[in-house]
Amino acid sequence: MATSEPSSRPTTKTAEPTDTPTTTTSNPSANPTVISSEPSANPTTTTSPTAISSEPTADPTMKTLHPSASPTNLTSEPTKNPTATTLEPTLSLKPSVSPTRDPDRNYCQPDGACDGATGKFGEGCCNGPSACVNKTGDVGDSSCLDSFSCTRSFGDIGDESCRGFEACFENEAMIGNFSCTGQNSCKSNTDDIGSDSCNGKRACEGNSGKIGNGSCNDLDIDGGQSCNGNSGTIGGGSCTGWNACWNNTGNIGSNSCNGDFACYNNQGDIADESCNGENACRNDDESDTIIIVGAGSCNGAAACHNNIGNVSISACIGEKACNSNSGNIGMNSCDGLTACRLNSANIGIMIMKEGEGEAAGSCISDEKTSEDVPEGNPFVGVCLFNKGNVGDGSCRGLASCSDNEGTISNNSCLDDFACFSNRGAVSDDACDGVESCRGNAGFVGTAACEGKLSCADNQNRIEEKSCVGENACHMNTAIIRVESCFGDFACSDNSPDDEENVIEISSSSCRGFYACSMIETNIGINSCIGDYSCQLATAEIGNGSCLGLFSCFINSGPIANGSCRNDISTCDEVEGDCNTYLGACLSQSGEIGNGSCFGENSCCSNTIDIPDNNCLEPGSCSNCAAE
Secondary structure, three states: OOOOOOOOOOOOOOOOOOOOOOOOOOOOOOOOOOOOOOOOOOOOOOOOOOOOOOOOOOOOOOOOOOOOOOOOOOOOOOOOOOOOOOOOOOOOOOOOOOOOOOOOOOOOOOOOOOOOOEOOEOOOOOOOOOOOOOOEOOEOOOOOEOOOOOOOOEOOEOOOOOEOOOOOOOOOOOEOOOOOEOOOOOOOOOOOEOOOOOOOOOOOOOOOOOEOOOOOOOOOOOOOOOOOOOOOOEOOOOOOOOOOOOOOOOOEOOOOOOOOOOOOOOOOEEOOOOOOOOOOOOOOOOOOOOOEEOOOOOOOOOOOOOOOOOEOOOOOEOOOOOOOOOOOEOOOOOEOOOOOOOOOOOEOOOOOOOOOOOOOOOOEOOOOOHHHOOOOOOOOOOOOOOOOOEOOOOOEOOOOOOOOOOOEOOOOOOOOOOOOOOOOOEOOOOOEOOOOOOOOOOOEOOOOOEOOOOOOOOOOOEOOOOOEOOOOOOOOOOEEOOOOOEOOOOOOOOOOOEOOEOOEEOOOOOOOOOOOOOOOOOEOOOOOOOOOOOOOOOOOEOOOOOOOOOOOOOOOOOEOOOOOOOOOOOHHHOOOOHHHOOOOOOOOOOOEOOOOOOOOOOOOOOOOOEOOOOOOOOOOOOOOOOO
16 A cells, blocks of 8 residues: 555646446456457456566675666566566675774764664765664665665665665665665665666655666656555556556556556556556556556556556557546557547457467547647547447547447448447448448448448448448438448438338449438339439339439339439539439329330429330420420
8 A cells, every 4th residue: 555645746737537437357367368350248257467577686695886887677678468577676786895983984974873784885875864773784885865764774775775864764675776765765665676766755655566677766856656655566667757656556567657647556467668648547446456458558648547448469549548448458459539438348359469469450540649639620539438349440530439339340430430329230341431320220231331421320221232322321211232322322311101111222222322312112123223313202113213313303103113214314414504404203293104204304293194115205294394
C-alpha cells in the first residue's frame, strides 16, 4: 500500500474521469486465448501471469567505489513479452575507504553521524545529523547526505545516493548509484533499487518491489511520489512522472508507464514500451481486476485509463483509445483518437508475443490526438461504445462501428460511419463504403452492401453480393435476395405494406439510380433497372420491368413482366435538359400488361389499363404532351 495519498500538481494533471464499465476479466494470463475471426460471445478466462524474473546480483560485495563507465542496465531493447522482463539492478560499488576517526575526515560528520554503523564508507558520505546511525552495509561516495538520510538502513548503497531528509531511512535493500535523492525518497524501502532511480520527494517511499535503472524519477520541487507504495517489479526507464506508478502492484517492463499518473494504482502486468502518456493506464477502480498489456500498447494520453480488458501487442494507440474498455483488444487494434473508448466486446485477434502470429487489426482511424481534428468539427471515435464482437481487419474509418451492437466479421465496415449504430450481424467483406450499413438491424451477407449508404437503416435480411452502390437498399425493411439493389438509391425506402406482409426483392433486382425507390410491395426478378425506375411505386412489379430512365415513375398499379422498358437508360443519352424528359409510364396509375410502355414518353400520365404489347412506339398512349 502507498504510504500517503498522492499529491496533485498545481496545474491540473488528472484526466477527466470516464464511466467505468462494470464487466471485468479476472486472472488473465500472459498469453490469453486467441480470439478467433468469429468472435465468441464468451471469451475464455485465462490464468495467473508468470512472474517477472527479478533476481538481484549474486554478490553485492563485488562493487567499485565509483560508478563504472558503462553500468549494466536493464534490457534497452523491448522484450515484447510481459513475462520476459529481467530485472537485475547492478549496484557498482566496491568501497575501499575504511572509517577512521581522525579530525580531517570528510565523512560521518558531525560527530555521532555514524554511531553504531558497520561497513565501509566512501568519500564525503554520511554527512548530516544522525545520517548513518546504526547503518549496516557499505556506503559509496557522497551518499547519505542530510539528517537521518540512512539511519537504520540495511544494504549497500552506491555513489551519490540517498541524499535528502530521511531519504533512505530504515531502508532494507541495495540501492545503486545516483538514486534516492529527495526527502523520504526511499524511506522504508524493502527491495533492490537500480542506478539513476527513485529521485524525487517520496518517489519510492514504502517500495517493496525491485526497480531497475533509470526509473521512478520526478524531480519536481514538490515531489511526484512516482513509485510511492509500489510492490511490483519495475524495469528500466519506466515510471517517470508525477505519481506515475503510485501504489502499483503489477509487473512493469522497460520504458513503460512514463507520464503523470501513467500507471497510477495499476494492478496488471505491463510489457515493454507501453502505457506511456498522462493517465495512460491509470486505474481508478477499487476492484482487484488484473489485466495484461502487451508490448507497445496503450500509448497516448488516457489511452487505457480505467481499462479492465487484456490488450495485445501494438494496440490501443491514441488519445483516450481504449479508455474505460472492458473487452479484450487484439493486435494492432483500436488505433485512433478515442478508438474503442467504452468498448465492452472483444475486438480483433489476441496475440501477446511477437512471432505468435499476425493480425491486421480493427477499429482504426487516421486521427490520433485531439489536435488532428479541425476546431469546431464534430468527432466520433471508431468503435466508440461498441458492444458487439469485431473480427480482424474491420471497422476502418471515422466513427465506423461506433455504437455497434451486432457481431461484425472480418474485413467489414470499411469507411467513415460504416456500421455506425449497426444492430445486425455483418458477414465477411461487407459494408464497404461511407455510411454503409449505418443503422442496419438486419443480417448482412458476405460481400454485401458496398457503396455509400448502401444497406443503411436496413431492417431485414440482406444476402450475399447485394446492395452495391450509393444509398443502395437505404432504409430497406424487406428481405433482399442475392445480387440485388445495384446502383445509387436502388431499393431505397423499400418496406412492406403491413407488418405481416414481408417484402422480398428477388435476385438481380433494383439496379439503377433511384430504382424501386420507396416501393412498398413485391419486386420481381431482374426488375427496376434504370435511373428513377419505379420511384414511388406502390404496386407489384413483374419480372424484368421498369428498366428505363424515369420509367414507371409514380406508378401505383401492377406492372407485369417485361414492362416499362425505355430505350434511353441514362441522362447521358438524352439530348438537351434531362429534367424536361419524361420516362416511360410516368405518372401511370393503371395496370400495364406484359411487354408494354417501351417508347420515349410512352404511357405518360396514363390512368387506364393497357393491354399486353401496346404503347411500344415513342409518344404512343401519351397524355403528357411532352416536348
